[in-house]
Amino acid sequence: MDRRFPSSRKLIGRSFAAFLAIFFLAYIIWFPIGYMLAALSSLFRHHSKLTSVLDPGVDQDCNIKQTDIYLSPLQPTPLQFCDTRASLLESLSNGLRHGFDEPYFGKGTSSLCIPTDEICMVLERFHGIIFIGDDISRAIYLAFNMLLREDLVYGALKGPDILSDQDRNNCRCDNQFLDECSSFGISSSEDLEMIVRSGSGCSYYSCHRIPHAYIPVDTFPASPSSIAAFKDLTYQKPNPWQPSPVVFSFGHASSFDIEMSTSALDEWLALALAAERNIPVLFLSPPAIGTPESNTVVWQFHQRMSTVAKLKHVDVLGLYNLTLQATSMNEGRNFGGRVALAEAMMIINWLSKLETS
Structure with missing residues (x-):
């Protein structure tokens, strides 16, 4: 064998x-x-x-870099990105800068840098997006439109064609956020659609299918016109479970008064509840404002209003850490495009984490 x-x-x-x-x-x-x-x-x-938003020409014009809006983790891994809304807000509210005007790092987990086409995908999950409140919400809404239009020079304005030569020079880049240029600012998606239909310059605009608006509110009780605008955007919409998110700020309007801010928040929560629709609310805790004495007031307001809002099941995004070491204008009441664009990207990240059913 x-x-x-x-x-x-x-x-x-x-x-x-x-x-x-x-x-x-x-x-x-x-x-x-x-x-x-x-x-x-x-x-x-x-x-x-x-880079489609921040190409070299725009960067030279407005001196805004990609890292002013978003900075990735130093050694990115899938586990470093925030997987829940709570962890996202915790990270964004409690981050830090390693020096004055240095890039802002979230705490622990990181948010995402969402390009324009994906921003539209996020927004189209909703009936509409509404920014309500004082100049804090207004500045972020202007930056929100700069991202949608991929234009950092005039993207927050109704169009340079309607401006005089002097206004075009005075209201470009960071100056779009100044009170002197507020009359030219975009206040709703309808403004953008009018620009596109008119065929005027700088008319590029993404996300046509989703309405959005800024409703100015700086008093309590709110004005009838502000309430009517909110009801037009939210009441009697089809599919009551599809969200209409609200971004709300009132710190500057109330001069950091806790009682008045709580009353204003309650007023808008009651209006949201009466709509019988799914209206998630994000409360914006105000940015740092300049002097140590002023910042003590701002920080105390942030701590107390954060507690108040969370007890009412309202999400909270703190802007104090983001702005504490950032260059400001108007004695700390305005931070220009760098900060506003970073805040707008934070809002978009929050929207991306909202449930839609």
């Missing part, structure tokens, strides 16, 4: 076992590496798309 056959069979079995061992080892090594590479690829894809 040939005794070599059993030996050959053993050799084949050992070779097969060795092959399986090598395959398994390669799998457990490559799988996490491949996962991390996919995450990095996604991150870099976001950065490359952001």
Whole structure:
């Protein structure tokens, strides 16, 4: 009998076992590496798309860099990105800058840099988006439109064609956020649609299918016109479960008065409840304002109103840390495009985490 056959069979079995061992080892090594590479690829894809907003010409005009709006983690992994709304707001509210006007880092987990086409996908999940309140909400709404129009020079304005030469020079870039230029500012998606239909310059606009608006509110009780505008945007809409998110600020309007701000918040929550629709609310805790004495008042307001809002099941985004080491205008009441664009991207991240059913 040939005794070599059993030996050959053993050799084949050992070779097969060795092959399986090598395959398994390669799998457990490559799988996490491949996962991390996919995450990095996604991150870099976001950065490359952001250059459509911040191309070199715009950067030279307005001196705004990509890192002013968004800075990725130093060593990005999938676990470093916020996976819940609560962790996102915690990260964005409690981040820090490593020096004056340096990029802002979220605490712990990180948010995403969302390019324009994906911003539209986020917004189209809703009936509409409404910014309500004082100049804090107004500045972020203006920056929100700059992102949708991919225009940092005049993107917050109804169009440079309606401005005189002097106003065009005085209301560009950061100056779009000044009170002197407020009459030219966009207040709703209808303004943008009118610009597009008119065929005027700088008429590019994404996200045509979703209405959005800023409703100015700086008094309590709110004016009848502000309430009517809110009802037009939210009441009697089809599909009551599809959200109409509200972004609300009242710190500057109340001069950091806790009682007045609480009353104003209650008023708008009651209006939202009466709509019998799904209206999630985000309360914006105010930015730092300049002097240490003033900032003490702002910080105390932030702490107390954050507690009040959360007890009412309202989400809270704190803007204090973001602005504490940022260049401001108007004695700390305005921070220009860098901060406003970063805040607008934070709002879009919050919108992306909202449930739609």
